[in-house]
Amino acid sequence: MSALLELRGVRASYGGITALHGVDLSVSAGQVVALLGPNGAGKTTTLKVAAGVHPADSGRLLLGGRDVSGANPRDLARAGVCLIPEGRGVFPNLSVRDNLLMMTFTGRGREEIEEIAFARFPVLAERASQAAGTMSGGEQQMLALARGLATDPAVLLLDELSMGLAPLVVAELYEQVAEIARQGVAVLVVEQFAAAVLDIADHAAVLVRGRVERRGDPDAGLRAELSDLYLGSAR
Amino acid sequence: MTSTETRADRFVRELAELKIADPAAGRSALWLRLGAVLMAVGPVLGAAAYFMSHGTTDPLAQRDALALGLAGVCASVVGSALFLRYSLTGFLRFWMARQSYDLSVLADRLPEKEKLQ
Numbered sequence: 001m002s003a004l005l006e007l008r009g010v011r012a013s014y015g016g017i018t019a020l021h022g023v024d025l026s027v028s029a030g031q032v033v034a035l036l037g038p039n040g041a042g043k044t045t046t047l048k049v050a051a052g053v054h055p056a057d058s059g060r061l062l063l064g065g066r067d068v069s070g071a072n073p074r075d076l077a078r079a080g081v082c083l084i085p086e087g088r089g090v091f092p093n094l095s096v097r098d099n100l101l102m103m104t105f106t107g108r109g110r111e112e113i114e115e116i117a118f119a120r121f122p123v124l125a126e127r128a129s130q131a132a133g134t135m136s137g138g139e140q141q142m143l144a145l146a147r148g149l150a151t152d153p154a155v156l157l158l159d160e161l162s163m164g165l166a167p168l169v170v171a172e173l174y175e176q177v178a179e180i181a182r183q184g185v186a187v188l189v190v191e192q193f194a195a196a197v198l199d200i201a202d203h204a205a206v207l208v209r210g211r212v213e214r215r216g217d218p219d220a221g222l223r224a225e226l227s228d229l230y231l232g233s234a235r
Numbered sequence: 236m237t238s239t240e241t242r243a244d245r246f247v248r249e250l251a252e253l254k255i256a257d258p259a260a261g262r263s264a265l266w267l268r269l270g271a272v273l274m275a276v277g278p279v280l281g282a283a284a285y286f287m288s289h290g291t292t293d294p295l296a297q298r299d300a301l302a303l304g305l306a307g308v309c310a311s312v313v314g315s316a317l318f319l320r321y322s323l324t325g326f327l328r329f330w331m332a333r334q335s336y337d338l339s340v341l342a343d344r345l346p347e348k349e350k351l352q
Contacts, residue, residue: 063246064243071253072255075255079253080245080249091338092338093338093341133338154243154246
């Protein structure tokens with residue numbers, strides 16, 4: 001299957017500061033691609049460009065083989081691109097049920113959304129009436145993922161899923177992500193902590209200072225090189 | 236849609252049908268500027284119409300001035316509407332982002348408070 005998401009020579013900047021210097025990346029249906037790199041490497045910017053939230057200065061964004069550079073992010077979201085941002089983006093003062101209710105804008109009914117969410121994350125059913133902000137970080141991340149799944153995504157973009165979570169919770173969440181990918185969703189995961197995601201990734205790319213410095217299968221070789229790439233001693 | 240169609244196939248089909256507008260990041264700014272210009276043009280046309288009608292005793296020219304004055308009123312009304320529409324959109328977006336940020340900060344503080352008690 002050809003790539004569902006493809007970035008070709010994408011350059012992006014914030015004001016006069018260039019964050020991405022020609023990034024090439026592709027994710028096929030059912031594939032999990034891990035985008036790794038140290039702080040400030042441009043990982044989140046790459047996700048934002050992929051979701052259409054941040055405009056690329058040059059280069060192309062292709063979805064399903066079609067050039068959608070400059071398209072409205074709302075149109076892309078409606079078509080099936082789902083970005084789960086760092087910090088989860090749940091409404092902390094709303095209950096789990098109300099957070100899920102917010103996703104009815106997608107055209108799905110409340111019952112259907114709850115069925116999808118509670119089947120994948122049973123703990124959310126137990127916490128249905130609890131305010132999202134009072135749940136643990138892992139449970140909030142589950143809620144964020146459940147809300148994303150309610151949009152019936154074809155391309156799932158995850159930003160720092162493991163942020164502030166215990167390793168066991170992270171492993172559980174990534175197992176769910178792998179399961180989502182097995183259902184044919186193209187998943188691009190941005191992670192600072194490589195070990196968490198490499199176990200489930202089919203492919204990995206390491207971004208350093210806005211450039212993909214290394215890409216390939218998440219094998220032992222890549223794991224060994226990561227610290228060098230992070231610390232800038234490679235090349 | 237066929238029953239054998241996968242999510243990826245549907246995604247490709249829906250994207251093919253998607254009407255992608257031209258990159259229009261600067262369009263709202265353009266409308267905002269146009270609104271401001273029209274708002275300014277309105278009073279100028281009104282003043283011009285006033286002096287035009289007072290500078291002549293020709294009824295035909297005075298009727299032209301009347302039309303010019305009305306055009307000024309229209310320009311001001313349309314300009315104000317455009318300006319309000321696009322400036323309010325920007326402000327409300329900012330307000331929503333601010334609300335969302337405040338709520339998430341509050342949510343972070345709540346568990347800290349509970350720990351202290």
